[in-house]
Amino acid sequence: MKTHDREIQIYYSSESSSARSCVAHAQSLSSSIKTYDYAKTPSNSTSWRQILKALDIHPKELLDKSHPYYREHIKGRDFNMTGWLEIIRKNPFLLRAPIAMRGDRAIFCERPTDIYKLTQEGVAA
Numbered sequence: 520m521k522t523h524d525r526e527i528q529i530y531y532s533s534e535s536s537s538a539r540s541c542v543a544h545a546q547s548l549s550s551s552i553k554t555y556d557y558a559k560t561p562s563n564s565t566s567w568r569q570i571l572k573a574l575d576i577h578p579k580e581l582l583d584k585s586h587p588y589y590r591e592h593i594k595g596r597d598f599n600m601t602g603w604l605e606i607i608r609k610n611p612f613l614l615r616a617p618i619a620m621r622g623d624r625a626i627f628c629e630r631p632t633d634i635y636k637l638t639q640e641g642v643a644a
Contacts, residue, residue: 526551527552529553529618530557532612537631541634544635564608578607581607581613582613615629619637621637
């Protein structure tokens with residue numbers, strides 16, 4: 520799921536003020552922004568595999584371990600990749616921060632200004 524170097528894709532929850540702020544910062548970087556609200560745009564396992572590959576992290580690292588659902592249903596259990604992808608796909612509210620992609624890079628935006636990392640390390644503005 521490589522995006523054009525001028526286009527930024529953001530996967531986020533529109534209910535989060537921090538995530539909305541991340542989108543606003545992204546709009547200052549590029550006029551071509553595509554947003555995907557977890558609640559309104561369901562994603563598939565293939566998309567999540569590509570996002571995880573671009574982030575180069577394990578699916579568990581995307582999740583908010585302090586969330587009550589995580590503590591009750593996931594904590595202490597081990598899943599294969601398919602299981603983790605299903606957890607993310609069916610429970611996107613567990614993701615702890617927005618994910619932004621530009622070109623072949625992806626970042627986890629724990630702070631709204633993390634979006635600016637997409638302009639660093641050789642990514643054309």
